Amino acid sequence: MVTNDRKNPLNKIPPLDNEETIDRISNLENEVKSFEIEQKRITKTIKTKSTIMIAVVTMIMIIIAMITTNTLPTYPSKIIEVVYPTTLSSGYVIENLKGEKINTFVSWKIEPDDSFHIHVVDSPNISQKQLDMINDVVFSTEAVNLGGETYYKGWYGALEKSSYNTKFPIPIHYHSIITDTGSGHITIRLTTQNNGDGYSGYTKSQVDEANHQILKSEITIFSVDKLSTEEFKSILRHELGHAFGLAHSQNPDDLMYPEIKTNYPYISPCDVQGIIGLYDGEQKSEIICQ
Known part of the structure; x- marks a missing residue:
């Protein structure tokens, strides 16, 4: 039977004996675990940075609100001038x-x-x-x-x-x-x-x-x-x-x-x-x- 190597690339891998197969599988498992550990570390780092960013933005908003509250005049925009028709x-x-x-x-x-x-x-x-x-x-x-x-x-x-x-x-x-x-x-x-x-x-x-x-x-x-x-x-x-x-x-x-x-x-x-x-x-x- 003729196979198409483009559709079945595994045909390019030479046959392995049992010990080699076990070693390869073990190495692959270790690589997968390392990848998962690194992925978790990256995810944790992203979450930490996101939390810090949210906290920083929140603090900036609070500071802006405090500055605005303290600097904006508390006076009404229109002062009523009273004109008396009688004394x-x-x-x-x-x-x-x-x-x-x-x-x-x-x-x-x-x-x-x-x-x-x-x-x-x-x-x-x-x-x-x-x-x-x-x-x-x-x-x-x-x-x-x-x-x-x-x-x-x-x-x-x-x-x-x-x-x-x-x-x-x-x-x-x-x-x-x-x-x-x-x-x-x-x-x-x-x-x-x-x-x-x-x-x-x-x-x-x-x-x-x-x-x-x-x-x-x-x-x-x-x-x-x-x-x-x-x-x-x-x-x-x-x-x-x-x-x-x-x-x-x-x-x-x-x-x-x-x-x-x-x-x-x-x-x-x-x-x-x-x-x-x-x-x-x-x-x-x-x-x-x-």
Whole structure:
């Protein structure tokens, strides 16, 4: 029978005796084992390098995320400039336990972890929109960058990092509800009535004069049906400053000026420093902006 060597190349291998066959098979087995060992080593190396590469890429992504988080500004892309069609003016008074008007520095004296109650007095004039605006002024942490300085839209955002180094704890653990009893450290009352003296907002604080301690503050916002959203927020920010113990500022560009004239009525670094100083025993409540 004639065979085709191209189709059957094994015909080219000369015949082998049994011992040679066994040696060849043994050598082949050893080569196969060596190949398998080398293949496993290469596979392990590839997996190790892949794991290292994944770890490196993950670390790079984390670092990029951290850098991005720390360098991107936390300020809103749009700063709202407030233009007032009418003048927003504020009045405030401090009364001792006898009901006498006094002129002195005062602050709250609370424990560091005490809840601080800012309650809204229930009335037919309150809408959900107004409650949302109150919530924003009290709790917002949103900030804006003006002239390279950080201003805040909410008192929590302004004060959350300022209370731990002062002699007296700055109120920071806010709690807010609607009340029909007038309970709370600070109460906010909304009315559609006009104030006889032309005030848009008015704050009355009852104090323990001997200890320069605020016992209760009552805020009234007048003509709420005529105030725009930003006007409402601006005058409430101002009155809360009084309720925390701040007096008026002499700077027309500051939120705590008696008449809100600034087009950026936010809580300034000057206001924050005034609060810190007041609660750190500086014995003054006036806002002095350099």
